Amino acid sequence: MEATQVAISLSHKRLSEPELQVSQPELQVVRLEGGQSNISCRVRVVAGLALALTSGAIAQNVHQAPQYEGKFELAAAPVNAARSLPSPQIQDVNQTIPVSALNSDQIQVLKSPMLVEPIVERLKAQIPDLDYAAVKESLQITANDPQHLEVSYRDANPQTVHLVLEQLAKAYVDYSQQCQSDRCRGIAFIETQIPQVQQQVKQRRTEIEQLYRQNGIKNLDAQMGLVTARTTEVAKQKAEVNGKILQANQQYTELQSRMALQPNEAIAANILSQNPRYQGLLSQLQVVDQKLAIEFKQLDISNPRLEALNAQHQILLSQLNQEAQQALQRYLSNPGANLQNPIFQDKASLNLLQQSVVTVNYLQVLKTTQQRLVQMEGVLKQQRSQLTKVLYQYGQFRQDLESKTQILQQYLDQLKVLKAQSPQQTALQISSPPQMLEDSTGKITSIESDDQNYAGAIAALGILLGVGAIVGPNLVGSVAKRVGLQKVRQVTG
CATH class of the missing domain: 1.10.287 (Helix Hairpins)
Known part of the structure; x- marks a missing residue:
């Protein structure tokens, strides 16, 4: 009985244990299903x-809307590759830089308002809604290598892409052909100034020549000295003549008094006035004196005409004096002369009358000379005033000419130095012209934008x-x- 119960309990334990083991997977399956x-x-x-x-x-x-893209390529080949310049540091996006190596700084310049805004303004009439911000956002510039740039632009309107790229290509090429470095800009400035200064120098020289020609001047300094010397000489002669006239008048008055004649009894003057030969010589002398005064307007240092007139004046003066000496005898021998005056009957009085005739002739010559000197004085005064103005103008022109000549020489010297120190510039060239993105059939095709890719x-x-x-x-x-x-x-x- 005990053995049987033990066997039953053992078999019961074996049967119960699997039931407990089977219940765990069922619970796990339930959890998995949950x-x-x-x-x-x-x-x-x-x-x-x-x-x-x-x-x-x-x-x-x-x-x-679909997006269209176009692009072109730029190439830069340095003319003088042996000389390398340090990359410029861009402080302002509007700053210009030399195009010797294509780098990120230059890309900033190519996208700067300095180059892009003029393009936007030119295209405003065709594309009213175009602005700098939109162009800059759609503009991509990539340096494929140090000597090549790829410029691309995209927009929903393919015509806009084409127009913008055409303008950009032209603007970039034109920009690169301009002088970019300080030295090159200095050379360009000097080269534009040199022709202007040369023209100014030429103009000043022409003005000086015209100044000389219009005023009959060959040597301004010499002629100014001549006028000064003549003015001094004329003033001296005028003073001497005035003194001689005063003495001659005193002598004539004394002779009149000794002959017991009143001042208005001009017997000696009447004798000379009635002598045709004397009057003819006196008229010729006065004409020569006038010519001498007129000839003073000519400022030639050596004037043959003036010398000839002086010689003629001396000859006429000598002839006039001789005729005055003979005038009394001619008058006395004239049958029509009025000899009723007792003065003609007295030998002493005739001697005084002869002296009086010579004195009157002397006064006539002195007065003619005085008139000539007055005319000469006026001419010289006018010439001196004219030469003073001319001298002032000449001084101004000469000073400006010397200044311009000095500036011209400085420009030429500086240009020589800058050309020796300045490297040759490099110009951008279009290696691949602007063209739109096309499919295999050659038709313009749109591209997927970043937003479309994201979507x-x-x-x-x-x-x-x-x-x-x-x-x-x-x-x-x-x-x-x-x-x-x-x-x-x-x-x-």
Whole structure:
């Protein structure tokens, strides 16, 4: 009985133990099924999110206008590659730089308002909504290597792309052909100034020549000295003549008194006035004196005409004096002369009358000389005033000429130094002209923008999430069942 009970209890224990072991996998399967329920709920949320993302991305792609792109390439080959210059440091995007090596600093300059804004202004008439910010945002400049740049531009309007690229290409080439370095700008400035200064020097020389020619001047300093000397000489002669006239008048008055004649009894003067030969010689002498005064207007240092007139004046003066000496005898021998005056009957009185005739002739010559000297004095005064003005103008012209000549020489010297120190500039050239992006058939085609790529990525992500949401629950359930069955098999053997 005891043995039988022990055997039954042992068999009962064996039977009860497997039942306890089997219950654990069942609980685990239940947990997996609960987790599967939670996953299914989350998957439905993810699927809804994926659907929203995909719909939004598709809607964005539908409403976004296609973008067109064009590009061109620039090449820079340094003329003097042996001399390398340090890369300039750009403090201002509007600063100009030498185009000896293409780098990021130069790309900033090429995209700067200095170059782009004029293009925008030129295209405003054709593209009213174009502005600098839009162009800068759509403009891409990439340095493929130190000597090549790729310039690309994109817009929803292919015509806008074409126009902007054409203008950019021209602006960049023109910009690179300008002097960029300080030395080169200095050379350009000097080269523009030299012709102007040369023209100013030439003009001043021409003005000086015209000044001489218009005023009959050959040697201004010498002629000014001549006028000064003549003025001094005329003043001296005038003073001497005035003194001689005073003495001659006194002598004539004394002779009149000795002959007991009144001042208005001009017998000596009447004798001379009635002598045709004397009057003819006196007239000739007066004409020569006038010519001498006129000839003083000529400022030639050596004047043959003046010398000839002086010689003629001396001859006439000598002839006039001789005729005055003979005038009394001619008068006395004239049958028509009035000799009733007792003065003609007295020998002493005739001697005084002869002296009086000579004195009157002397006074006539002195007065003629005085008139000539007065005329000469006026001419010299006018000439001196004229020469003073001319001398002032000449001084101004000469000073300006010397200044301009000095500036011209400084420019030439500085140009020589700058050319020796300045490296040769490098100009950008279009290695590939502006062209639009085309497909295999040669038609202009649009490109996918970054926003379109982003929207496409979102759509792809949404699709993947959607697929995961559909496949996920079945996959989890299948895995859970397989795990539960495997555990049961391990327990039951």
